[in-house]
Every structure is written in structure tokens, then in C-alpha cells.
Amino acid sequence: MTTPTGIGLGLRAAFIERVERGEADGKVAFLELSPENYMHRGGPAPRRLGAISERFDIITHGLMMSLGGVDPFDDEYFRELRSFLDRHRSPWHSDHLCWCGFDGALLHDLLPIPFDTGTAIRVADRVRAAQDRLGRPMAVENISWYLELGRGQRDEPEFVAEVLERADCLLMLDVNNVFVNSRNHGFDPYTWLAKVPLERVVQLHVAGHELWDDTLIIDTHGADVRNEVYDMLAWVIERVGPKPVVLERDSNIPPFAQLLDEVAAVDRVYQDALGRWHANQLVAKHGS
Amino acid sequence: MAAKGEARLAAMSAAIRAADAPQRIRADYAAFLREHGLVDGDVDALLERGGERMLVYRSLVHNRLRNVVREFIDRSAARRGKSEFRADFDAFMDEQAPVTPYLRDVPAEFVAWVTPRWTANEAVPPYLVDLARHELLETDVRNDPAGGEEPTELPLALDRPLRFDGSCRLMRYAWAVHKLPYALEDTSTPPHVLTNLLVFRDRTGKVRYLEIGEWSALVLEELICRKLPVAEGLRRAADRDGASLDDERLAKAANLFAELADHGVLLGAEPG
Incomplete structure (x- = not known):
């Protein structure tokens, strides 16, 4: 298993087909994909993915583990997932700090969890169980949430830190989600970032978002990355050094060349920040 | 009383799924929350945000899932009518909701759920279930985990079942829905004739549709669906056809087997 760094693209x-034809070769550092889109599937899709994974490092990012849920894990889902991760040599697997099903029904969305100790303990237990089942480290992603589900005992970064500590797992830090939440709930995103254990960051996401109404931003992955999100990405990279960063785009997807231009734009921000991280490392090692 | 964590999830799940949730939340949000076991602190926190914010999640979930279903059966959804299709989908969410972790399988779960309801509803065009089943085929067959198996290299034998490509489906429609135009605005009625299609994924990954006659369909039902040995399958097919297994039927079966072998669907006799 390799651990890529630089700017990757969510497949x-x-x-x-354009990726298969080689149009992304040399332009993205790696690909991130959601296993659920390829698991339990035959025909051209797995063949195509097999060919692509020969050329690119693959990192997997799941959608349906329901780490914040209360339903028991689906054994068949985990068997399929582990087989998929082994086949594509993903160095870790990430999923979201959310729930997506209840009482057997699966709602296929990232639903919010309360920020309290009882939930942190339950989520951490499930993350550890998932790591055991998958035989590799798990990273959890902070989500965009539009409603806290009840009266939390702490704020989100404290909750995230508690889950990471209890599960001893990694953080898949989505800086766009931090930005969206900061606008929707009125907090300073840099205070949020300063409160999470950045040493556990293994990967980052950037994306764009859209307005639902005058009071709510929705994390649609349907627009270009905003400058404020670029600034947050740079702030994190300056502190954590080289990491894999994924550009996510799920709707209003522009022509592929334009999407690759955005990858290049993210890379410029990343490289500048990485330069400052290297400089900081030198200063720390040798003094100013 | 549900555990606290479970109660909060139950309340949101109901807000998303229950057909009457929007009305009830707008009428008395606190009562809705308490009914699902939420207590003072949690109720107060959610009331501060207001019920409309809870219903944003309902919209997000419904929009995403309904759009996926519509994308897979767009002509059926258009012929059903926008508001009627939306009502069908709301009822699906209320009564069952998806259980698959794979988004691409949600449309098939919806069609399975809605089939008896459309069949029993005189306001629904009688061919609509056939059309929805037909529309699902393309993605269903293209993505079937089965298919692409190797030939057995064994010649056909009367006392053995045959092996067919795992992706193949025998579809039997009461209406020739496969002849309908692709235009969403089309409202023509398909011919009301029994229609048999053998659908499979070929070796290049393309989904192929082979229209076959009634005798061929009867034979394949016995050999593919019931996996009977060839001789027994042919006899049963003839019985169901109300005819004897004469030379003409045997010749047609032989031609069918040859054609399916050419298409790479018939892979030889099953090993003993």
C-alpha cells in the first residue's frame, strides 16, 4: 500500500471514461472513490476500475457505514467492502461522522449526530469495530450539518477530538464542511480548526457548496471551491505538511478539462502552503 | 421508551420518512418530538432551530432518492405524472424505504414495492409496470455481479441442465413496452401483445435484447429459471404449450440453442 500526497480527484x-482514456494522467496525484459505487457490481465498471487502479493510487471513501447509527453493522456489506479495499490496496478507509440508516431503512444521506459523550462512545466503538473488520486504519470525516440532533454537551471540534481519541483513529478533514458549518452556525472556522488534533489528519477534502435559502448553505459539491476554503486548506497544510487532498465534485460537473484546471488551482495553493511548511520545518530545526 | 440516542435518530427518521411528518411538525413540533421519546433538553434545542430545519433533511433525502429512481425509470415516471409519482415515492418512503446500501439498487426496490399498487390502481396505465421493469433492465443487467462466466466446453446433453451466462434475464411482458418511443413526452399505448425478451450482457459489456417467440420463452423458462435438464425442460414446456413435443418444436429448440451459443449466452451443458 502506498500513501499518496498532493491533489487527487474524487472519481x-x-x-x-476520460480518466480511463488517460486525460488525467500526470494531472492528478491519485484518485479517491466510494466503494459503494463499485461493490457488488459486474460488467464493464469493475474492469474499467481495475485498469484505472493500475495507473493511479486509490484511496477509498465510503458513504454507508453509518458510524453514528444504532443499527448493527451489515456483515455482508463489510465482507464486500473488505474484499474491495484489499483488491484496490487502499491504505486506509474513511467514512463520515454521521448516521444514514435507522431500523433497517437506509436513507442514503449524511445525517447529523448529537455532540455528546454517549454518542462519542458509541461512534468510537463502531469505528474500532470497523477497523477490525476491514483490517486497516479508519479515518472519520467531519460532515456538513444543518441541525444538531438534540442538546449537545460540547461543540463539534471537541466532539470530533473525543471520537478520535477514544477510537484512536484518523481524521479525514473536510475544510469545506468546516466553512459551511461556520457560516450556517456562526462560528470562526479557524477556531474550529485549532481545536481538533491536527496530528491525526491523514487526508483532506475541498469542494464547493450552494445556497439552499438566505439562511442556509448546503454542501452540494456542486460549485467551484471558494477562496475562503482555499485559505483554510493552506492554513492546515502549513501546519500538517504533505497530505493527500481530494477535490470533490458531485453536481454541476464542468467539462473535464475545466475540472482538471481546478485541480491545478488547488495544487498551487497546496504547493505554496507546503513551501511555508518546509520553511517552518527548517526554522524549527536550525533556528531563524 | 427508546434509549436517548435511539430516540433522536428515531425522531429524525420519522421526520424524513413518515408521510404526515411535515403536517405534524408544522402543527406541533414539540409533540412530534416527544412522541418519539425525546425529553426536555433535546426537545428545547430542536425547537430553537425550528421544525423547518428538520424538514430540510426530509427534502434532501427525498430529492436525492426520488431523482435516482426517476433517472432509472424516467419514461414510467413521466407517464405516471409528476405529482402522482411523487406521491408514490412518498408512500414508498413511509411504508418501506430503501434497505440496500447501494444507491443504484434503490430504483429496483421502489419498482418491486410499487408493482402491486400500480397493478391494483385503475388510474395507472396497465402497461406501466411492464415499462418500469423494462427500464430497470439496462442498468440491472449491465451491473449484474454475475455474467461473463466461462463456457463449460461440454456438449449439450438431454439429461443435463444447460449453463447460461449469469447476466441473462427472461422478461415476459403483457405489453410490447420495448417498442415505445424514448421521448419522455410520448403518451402512446404499446401494443397489447405477449412479449418475451431474453436480455443479457455480451462479452463487450453491452446489454442485448433478443425478442423470442412463445415456445422459446417456455423452453427458456424451464431451462434458465427452473434449471431443469434439457429433456425434462422441453417436455414441460410442451405440456404448458398444450402440444406434443414434435419435430417442429424440437427443431425450433435446436435453432434457439444454436443462436444463444452464437451470442455467448449458452455456455454448454452443466458438468455432471
């Missing part, structure tokens, strides 16, 4: 059906 989507809308442009997988």
Missing part, C-alpha cells in the same frame, strides 16, 4: 461516473 465519478460522469468522467471515469
